[in-house]
Amino acid sequence: MMRPVLQVEGLTRRFGALIANDDVTLDLRPREVHAVIGPNGAGKSTLIAQICGGLKSDAGSIRLLGQDITHETTKNRARLGLGRTFQISSLASEDTVLQNAMLGALGAKSRPWQFFLPVLGDKNLRDHAENALRRVDLIDFADKRTGELSHGQRRQLEVAVALTLEPKVFILDEPMAGLSAEGTQLLTDLLRDLRNQAPILLVEHDMDVVFKLADRITVLDYGRVIATGSVEDIRKNPIVQRAYLGENL
Amino acid sequence: MLFLMAAGLTLIFGVMGLINLAHGSLYMVGAFAAAAAAAATGSFLVAVAAAIAAAAMAGVIVELAVIRRLYVRDHLEQVLATFALILIFSEGTRWIFGSFPLFLDIPSYLSGPVSLPGGIQYPLYRLVLILVGLLVAVGLWLFISRTRIGIQIRAGENDREMIAALGVDIGSLYTFVFALGAALAGLAGALVGAIQSVQIGMGEPILILAFVVIVIGGIGSIRGALIGSLLVGLTDTLGGIFLPELFKLLVAPDVATSTGSALASMSIYVLMAGVLIWRPTGLFGARA
Amino acid sequence: MISEKALNAILMSLLFCVPLWAWVSDEPFTITLATRAVIFALAAVGLNVALGLGGLVSLGHAVFFGIGGYAMGILAFHAQTYSPLMEWPFTISGTKLMPVIWLMAILFSGAAAFIIGLLSLRTTGVYFIMITLAFGQMFFFFAISWPAYGGEDGLSIYIRNSFPGMNTLDPIQFFGICFAILSLVLWLNVRLVKSPFGLALNAARQSSERVEAVGLDPFRLRLIALVISGMICGLAGALFADLNRFVSPTMFSWQMSGELIVFIVLGGLGRTFGPVAGATLFVVLEHALGGIGEYFLFFLGLLLLVVVLFARGGLYGIITGRADR
Numbered sequence: 001m002m003r004p005v006l007q008v009e010g011l012t013r014r015f016g017a018l019i020a021n022d023d024v025t026l027d028l029r030p031r032e033v034h035a036v037i038g039p040n041g042a043g044k045s046t047l048i049a050q051i052c053g054g055l056k057s058d059a060g061s062i063r064l065l066g067q068d069i070t071h072e073t074t075k076n077r078a079r080l081g082l083g084r085t086f087q088i089s090s091l092a093s094e095d096t097v098l099q100n101a102m103l104g105a106l107g108a109k110s111r112p113w114q115f116f117l118p119v120l121g122d123k124n125l126r127d128h129a130e131n132a133l134r135r136v137d138l139i140d141f142a143d144k145r146t147g148e149l150s151h152g153q154r155r156q157l158e159v160a161v162a163l164t165l166e167p168k169v170f171i172l173d174e175p176m177a178g179l180s181a182e183g184t185q186l187l188t189d190l191l192r193d194l195r196n197q198a199p200i201l202l203v204e205h206d207m208d209v210v211f212k213l214a215d216r217i218t219v220l221d222y223g224r225v226i227a228t229g230s231v232e233d234i235r236k237n238p239i240v241q242r243a244y245l246g247e248n249l
Numbered sequence: 250m251l252f253l254m255a256a257g258l259t260l261i262f263g264v265m266g267l268i269n270l271a272h273g274s275l276y277m278v279g280a281f282a283a284a285a286a287a288a289a290t291g292s293f294l295v296a297v298a299a300a301i302a303a304a305a306m307a308g309v310i311v312e313l314a315v316i317r318r319l320y321v322r323d324h325l326e327q328v329l330a331t332f333a334l335i336l337i338f339s340e341g342t343r344w345i346f347g348s349f350p351l352f353l354d355i356p357s358y359l360s361g362p363v364s365l366p367g368g369i370q371y372p373l374y375r376l377v378l379i380l381v382g383l384l385v386a387v388g389l390w391l392f393i394s395r396t397r398i399g400i401q402i403r404a405g406e407n408d409r410e411m412i413a414a415l416g417v418d419i420g421s422l423y424t425f426v427f428a429l430g431a432a433l434a435g436l437a438g439a440l441v442g443a444i445q446s447v448q449i450g451m452g453e454p455i456l457i458l459a460f461v462v463i464v465i466g467g468i469g470s471i472r473g474a475l476i477g478s479l480l481v482g483l484t485d486t487l488g489g490i491f492l493p494e495l496f497k498l499l500v501a502p503d504v505a506t507s508t509g510s511a512l513a514s515m516s517i518y519v520l521m522a523g524v525l526i527w528r529p530t531g532l533f534g535a536r537a
Numbered sequence: 538m539i540s541e542k543a544l545n546a547i548l549m550s551l552l553f554c555v556p557l558w559a560w561v562s563d564e565p566f567t568i569t570l571a572t573r574a575v576i577f578a579l580a581a582v583g584l585n586v587a588l589g590l591g592g593l594v595s596l597g598h599a600v601f602f603g604i605g606g607y608a609m610g611i612l613a614f615h616a617q618t619y620s621p622l623m624e625w626p627f628t629i630s631g632t633k634l635m636p637v638i639w640l641m642a643i644l645f646s647g648a649a650a651f652i653i654g655l656l657s658l659r660t661t662g663v664y665f666i667m668i669t670l671a672f673g674q675m676f677f678f679f680a681i682s683w684p685a686y687g688g689e690d691g692l693s694i695y696i697r698n699s700f701p702g703m704n705t706l707d708p709i710q711f712f713g714i715c716f717a718i719l720s721l722v723l724w725l726n727v728r729l730v731k732s733p734f735g736l737a738l739n740a741a742r743q744s745s746e747r748v749e750a751v752g753l754d755p756f757r758l759r760l761i762a763l764v765i766s767g768m769i770c771g772l773a774g775a776l777f778a779d780l781n782r783f784v785s786p787t788m789f790s791w792q793m794s795g796e797l798i799v800f801i802v803l804g805g806l807g808r809t810f811g812p813v814a815g816a817t818l819f820v821v822l823e824h825a826l827g828g829i830g831e832y833f834l835f836f837l838g839l840l841l842l843v844v845v846l847f848a849r850g851g852l853y854g855i856i857t858g859r860a861d862r
Contacts, residue, residue, distance in 0.1 A: 052750065078752035086750075092743040095736075103740045107751025112737040112758065115765075116725075119733040165751060268663060318846055324663055325594045329802055330845040332795045336838030344835070457674060457791065464667045518675040522656060525668045529660040 003066070004029050005199050006051075006169050011060035013046055013223075020046040021223040024060070028169060028199045033191070035202045035210045038220035044203045045087065047220070048173050051201075052084050053077045065168060079110065083167025083198070085158035087174045093147035097138055097157055100146055101129035104164030132163040136190060152183030159190060163197075170200040176209050188212060211235075268324055270331035271311065272434055272459065273452025274338035279304040279435025280442035280451060281342055284351040296353065297439045304435020305428045312427040317420070335453070343449050350448035353439070378440055385433065386475055398425070461521045467531030476532065484520050541857050545810045552578075552817060553716060560709040568708040569780070574820040575715045576777045581800035581812030582722055583769025588798065589807045590735060591762040592742030596666050596794050597653070597673030601767040603680065603789035604649055605642035605774025610692040610784035612638050617695060635700040635714070638775055646771025647764050654763040658756055673791050680786035691785025698779055705779070715776055719813070722769055726809050729765075738762050770797075799841060805853030814852045 004027035011024040021043040028034050038044055049055040051062055053074030061070045069077050078084075091100050102119055105128040106112050120126060133139045136156040141149065146157065155175055162170055175191070176184050188209055194200060204210050210217060210231075217234040219227045227237045234240055282303030287296035311334065319327050393399040401422055438452075445451070462481050466473025524532060539547075552571065559567035580602055587593040615622045615631025622629045632638065657668040681689045697705045705711045729735050741748045741755040748755045778784045787793065796819070804815025822840070826833040848855055 054746065074746075074749040075752050075754050078750055084750050086746070090744040090747045090750075092740040092747065094743060095739065099736060100740075103736060103748070103753075104751045106733050106737055107748075107753050110752060112733050112753055113761075114733045115735075116728050116732055118728070118731040119736045120731065122733070125733075161747075161751065268666065315842065315846065322845075324666060325588070325798070325802075325806075326845050328594065328596065328666065328795075329798060330842055332799070333838040333841035333845065336834045337842070340833075340835030340838065453792075457670065460667055461671065464664065464671075468663060512679075515675040515678050518671040518678070521671045522668055522675070525660050525664060525671075526656050529664060531664075 005065060006201065007061075007063040008047075008051065009061050009063075011047065011050055011062065012058045013043075013050055013055060014058050019223050021050065021220075024220070024223070024225055026218045026225065026228060028201050030199055031195055032215040033195050033200045033202055033213045035204055035214035035217045036220060037204065037207070037210055037217060041222075042220040043223035044220055045173070046223070048084070048171060048203060052082055052171060078107065078165065081165075081168030081198075082171060083162035083165040083169065084171040085155075085162050085173055085175055087177060087203075089154045089158060091146045091154060091157060091161070093145070095146055096143050097133065097146055097149065098126075098129060098142040100157060101132050101142075101160050101164055102126065104132070104161040105129045108165045129164055132160040133157075135163055135193075136160040137186075152179050152186070155179060155183070155187060156190070159187070159194070163194075167198055170194060170198055172200060172202050172204075174203055174205060176204055176206045184209060268327045268331065269316070269430075270328060270456065271334035271338065272430070273456030274335050275304045275307055275311075275431045275434040275452075276438040276441075276455060277338065277342060277449070277452035278307045279438030280353070280447040281346060281351065281438075282435070283439035283442050284353045284447045285346075287353050288351075293443075297436065300435045300439030300442075301432045302435075304438065305432040307435075308428040308431025309424055311431075312424045316427060317423075320423070339449050339452075350446035352446055353442040374443065381436075381440065385436075398422070458517070461517055464531055465521050465524045467533035473531060473533035480520065481517050484517050539856055541808065541810075541853065544814075544853065544856055548810060548814055548817070549720070552813070556709065556712050565708045568712050570820055570824055572708070572712045572715050572780055574817045575712070575719050576773050576780060577797075577800060577816035577820060578813040579715070579719045579722060579776065580770050580773035581797050581804070581816050582719070582726060582809075583766050583771075583773060584797045585766075585801050585809070585812045586726065586729070586769065587759075587763050587766035588801055589811070590730065590742065591738050591759050591766075593658075593759060593763060594666050594798075595669040595763075595766075596791060596798070597669030597671070598766070598770055598797050599789050599791065599793035600653065600673050600676045601646040601650060601770035602774040602777070602793060602797070603676060603784075603786070604646040605771035605776075606778035606784040606788045607680070607686065607692075607774075608642040608645055608771070609638045609698065609775040609778040610694060611686055612641060613694045613698055614686065614692055633696070633698045635698045635705070635779070638698055638779075639772055642771040642775035643768045646774070647768040650764045650767025651760070653767075654760045658759050658763070670791055670794070673789065673794055677786055677789040677791070680789050687785070689786060691783055691787075694778070694782045694784075697782055711780070715780075718772065718776070722772075723809065723813070730809060734758070734761070799837075801851075803841070803844060803851050805851030808853050811851060811853050818852060 006028040008027065009025050011021055012019070013021045024043070024047060026034065026036070036044055036047065046055060050057045053072065053076075057070065061068060063069065064077070064080055064082065067080065069080060072080065092103065095103075098120070102125060105125040106119070108128070109125065130139060130142065133142055136159050138153060138156055138160060141153065146154065149157065159172075159175065162172075172191070175187055179187065184206065191200060191202070191213055200213075202210070202213065214231055216228065216230055218225055219234060219237075219240050227234060227240050229237070279300035283296040283300035286299035287293060290296070315330060315334065319330055322330075437455075441455075458481065462477035463474055464477075465480060466475070466477030552575065556568040556571040559565070559571070580598075583601070584595070584598045587595055587598070611622070612631045613633055616633045617631070620631070622631055653669070653672050657665060657672065660668055680686075686692050697711065699705055700714060703710050703714065705714070730739075737748065737753055738758045741753075741758050745755045748758070774788060777788070800815035800819055801812045802815065803818055804811035804813065819837075822837060823833055826836050844851055850857075
């Protein structure tokens, strides 16, 4: 078996008496799409925040390519190779599409300490950003203000910014939320392509997408992993059906 | 006394999420109203009542005309708009009353010293001030924790939409809270006006002190306001006495006195900065 | 509607030509007014780096303005009394040379901004506003109660400091110096906005978590922004002190900080030239309304209220017809 890229072990987070995540263990192998599903409040968002650094963990460890990042800052985790998208879009809405992508490129090269030369004149950075936009089919909108994009386009841009980071792992927080059928199809194709670049940890509500894309699925309920396995395993798993799918299917 | 200001301010701050720089102006309005009423009737109690009424009324007018539009705006715009209100109030008052300070006398039945147990002489009026402060503290606490409006206020603090959805008229609730805060400021203005002169710009120094108090105490916390005002009062007084002495141990006396007193006047701000650095949301502040 | 660029050009040429015309028709007072506007504009441009670009609502920028002023005051005071500034570990005497004074003003206000930023940027939102206010008050009271340099009364400098090759006492020449500095700083500011740093800072204002997620440190970005901002304000403070040949603790007052914010918002938030327009408008109004009566501040308050409530783009928003940036 290939060595996992991302290993999450025994991750726990409490909010006062409430246990949001209890001993969550999962891993992400090269070239795979690993989906995390679960009903609302199952702890998915908490898990993402813990992995990416927004929330501290009470117990457990996170390893990226074998390196322990449990206590790294958000910034350093990004530098070490976590490329994430946000569920609630957090792009700089006053800036243009290109500028948002350039920000990712700046981060990737970690060189924002330049005060004089125009950033858009930096050929290197600009190519980098434009390539990412091309990948997500947004290059024609490069000069549009991000606030004026459609919801679906903003989702694509989220992915593009993550792409500019050339991450070792993509962590996508409900990328399909609020998308039309057409938009979902577009993004699904994009993600299928993306996995060749780096494995994807996909938190998603849309079961069709999950079943289409995922190699493995982990089901969270009340902050605990109740099942992990292939798509088929999960479909058949009675515990999962009771806890989660029963309500939806 | 500082507590009265701070309590009103923290109420507005915490409940409505509004930075009200004009709070000092309401304090000033209270003081002027008291001075005018005292001059007209000669009664101190009437003056205090007039101060509360005038400040509360000014509060209502300001809330309806300006503040109401600011809740959804960001802090920068709140700061600016209320800064503008300061200018308007100060100059407006100057227009009406002229720029000479007015005086408000302590009524005879409240003047003179009293003997405290242990033989300490203490001015009666200041004792009354402390009592009024404590009364307001207890009253506010009862009001917030026990009455129906108090419960609504606390609910609105946590979730504005929720309480609106529950059918509470959030608009008039806020107007009421703002008026209450303003009334407290007016009361403070009238009471302090009797010790100091009543003049333009009297509101700003105390406003800033009140901000220091609530920031130290944690925004929105009445308990924080009480403890914050005690801390600030103590720091100010003790710093003024001990810092010059402390410096005399280190350097030549004349330098010590000047540096020491310079540092003493900064001490409460040092205190505030220290608290914020240690606990970025104040001593009793829960929310960022 | 006029484009923003055209408006910038009109504004700057007005600011340049009016004093020139006043010089020709021998009205030194108008030149002094224009110089005042230019210096306020410079300070507001400085604040705008933190406020407009970085989103840092600082109610304590008078600190840097004041430090600049006192840098000038203290150096010139020692020069005019022929007393050394310090004798240990080496003797430093005062100076009346503007470039040296400017350098000192920039260095000290930058250092102050660094320390204040290091401490206060840990907080956000309301608490940041309040902690900057607290620092402002600290400096204010320190200046008031420190008798060595005038305390509450301030410090008078009898002769304006000198700049090699120029007669700074001639109003138009002093104006020229200030205008040149403003132009230079504006030009640098335009470059800054477009630079990688500007992009990152701008993004940090809009979405701090995003900036972190791409591996940049918003805290450091903001700290540097605050230092740059403080330096510019410090320089403006030194010039302002030279204009009045007087420094006093009021340069540290929180009303001063408030006025700096007012300049920016009157002109139009988030535009490089907005503070220039705001400061100019302020000085013009101050002069024009000051003539009507002593209630200038009353009208300024009303105007400000109207702008905040109804015309959020400020002067630039009204003229260019775009409320946002």
